[in-house]
Amino acid sequence: MGEMLQVRGLTKKFGGFTAVNEVAFDLDEGEILGLIGPNGSGKSTTFNLIAGALPPTAGTITLEGRDITGLVPTRVCHKGVARTYQIPRPFRKLTILENVALAAYFGADGSISREEAWRRAEDALDLTQLPVDGRARVDGLGAAGLKKLELARALATQPRLLLADESLGGLDEKEMDQAADMLSHIREQRGITIIWVEHIMGVLMRVVDRCIVLDHGEIIAAGLPHEVAHDPKVVEVYLGTDAEAVQTQVGGQASAETVGA
């Protein structure tokens, strides 16, 4: 397995405020990495830096051995990185298929035929279990369906690295589990490497290979899900609540500190 992504010294300052501070991690091809942390910990900013939506103040981002630091989002997309947005904003007047075909077409910078864009769209709809029927409308989709559409639009650009800003907060427990299984399925079927950003720890821990935890813009823990869930620093920032539920789910031996926490 080759290296997909290398992040070093990644820092973002907004005026005098440091939102992301010296973040560094590696990601292997085919891995699912969870990026978690409480509100305001710097998850979205880190994500936006990798996707090119924000220029970093310092640090480097290397994709498959090539420096992509500071490239604009369309250029990053053409290098094989796709992202989803926390708040889906589809074209409501277009059908589901049209929305996804447009993403395929523009994601490829118009270098593919319309027929190829439709084909890629159908494939992405199939992968996300959305109706491939050309008449199905966006209006009929609920919160979970809109998340799938967001995922389908990203997948239609045929990325090698998917940045999934899932934020499953609006979904019920069953829908959250299905969304998690879907990411796992996408990795298995297509070998796509995934960074999954999520505020809720529990649902993510079941499918990620590794995770990193941010707090105040810095990595406070990194490792296997059960290691991270038992890390006293992680338990502290999540005030025990979510971490306890996760420990039950992922198992593993609790450390002396967390037992007493």
Ligand SMILES: Nc1ncnc2c1ncn2[C@@H]1O[C@H](COP(=O)(O)OP(=O)(O)OP(=O)(O)O)[C@@H](O)[C@H]1O
């Ligand atoms: N454009 C901006 N200008 C100034 N401050 C910003 C900007 N974007 C983010 N911040 C600040 O940077 C910090 C990190 O924000 P970020 O959105 O990355 O956190 P997050 O972990 O994604 O939070 P959430 O789970 O709430 O989405 C926050 O304190 C936020 O207010």
